[in-house]
Amino acid sequence: MTRKTKLLVTRPEPDASRTAAHLKALGLDPVVAPLLDPVAQDVSLPDPHAYAAIAFTSPNAVRFFARRRPDGAVTQKPVFAVGEGTAEAARAVGFLSIRAAEGTLADLVPLIVATHEGGAILHPAGRDLSGDMAGALAAHGIEVLGATLYAMEQAQALPPAIRAQLVAGGIEGALFFSRRTAEAFARLAAGPDFAATRARLGCLCISANCAEPLVESHFPRIALADQPSHEAMLALALAFVRDQKRA
Known part of the structure; x- marks a missing residue:
């Protein structure tokens, strides 16, 4: 069986669970770690x-x-x-x-x-x-x-299991719905342990403004939604996973 591409959902609850449910319905494999409370x-x-x-x-x-x-x-x-x-x-x-x-x-x-x-x-x-x-x-x-x-x-640390998956490359992409969430993730994924993660992680952002903290923190693989909407973010996630499978 082909392993599903894991996508990190960083938005706060209850929206994180709502997004994860939509991703699952599309056949994707979301992992929830709210970075804002x-x-x-x-x-x-x-x-x-x-x-x-x-x-x-x-x-x-x-x-x-x-x-x-x-x-x-x-x-x-x-x-x-x-x-x-x-x-x-x-x-x-x-x-x-x-x-x-x-x-x-x-x-x-x-x-x-x-x-x-x-x-x-x-x-x-x-x-x-x-x-x-x-x-x-x-x-x-x-x-x-x-x-x-x-x-x-902002969260003060990533959950240990999710941190380990990010460092090991088990999570291929992350969804960012706000600039502050992206700022929190960039801060938590700083340092030498995350050097490889920053290079390979696909950062799926709802807008250019949201993406700026990730660009400034040297995440090179950034994609923007066509529109600042939940539906456009789901479409971006689908496109990312398809591209991953073709690579």
């Missing part, structure tokens, strides 16, 4: 009357917002989601009016500018933002109320 932050939310709409830039932002048990009036407010995955999370917790961008902040800002009907926008988010949505929208006269609901804490 979402931790709730103690912060007060603005009164619902203070904002007219909500902008979510990650599924985790939706989940942590929903834990605050917003009342029915809040779930009636229009939602702007950075991509379809975030939109799905918003639907799952009861939001009814959702517009989804194409997966990046650069897509979300013009969507809001073109369709927002006025009033401040609440932006529940993580501590470490990848862009300045408030500044971008302020240039168009739209006020953003920020609320830091969680922090993504």
Whole structure:
């Protein structure tokens, strides 16, 4: 029997298990090692009357917002989601009016500018933002109320079994869905023990911004998804495995 190509899934839970299930359904062999852990932050939310709409830039932002048990009036407010995955999370917790961008902040800002009907926008988010949505929208006269609901804490070590597989070459590829996850992996895979790993590991990245920490850490085998979406990452994983089998 031909051994399946092992792919490391680095994103935080519960998204890591969701991605792993999709990869298994495609006949691939995922190994899960979340490199970020979402931790709730103690912060007060603005009164619902203070904002007219909500902008979510990650599924985790939706989940942590929903834990605050917003009342029915809040779930009636229009939602702007950075991509379809975030939109799905918003639907799952009861939001009814959702517009989804194409997966990046650069897509979300013009969507809001073109369709927002006025009033401040609440932006529940993580501590470490990848862009300045408030500044971008302020240039168009739209006020953003920020609320830091969680922090993504980086793992301090790779699980020993997975570290051993990476060093030995048992894991051929790794999926990266965010810049911070790529930063965490690059830090954990530094040093002489990982020299061969860095040379051979296929790094499958959702965007060029995500890939930058890996490029800077001298991982030469980097591939980018056609679009910043979960579906495009699954397609990239399939293409990578097919290329591995042909090599």
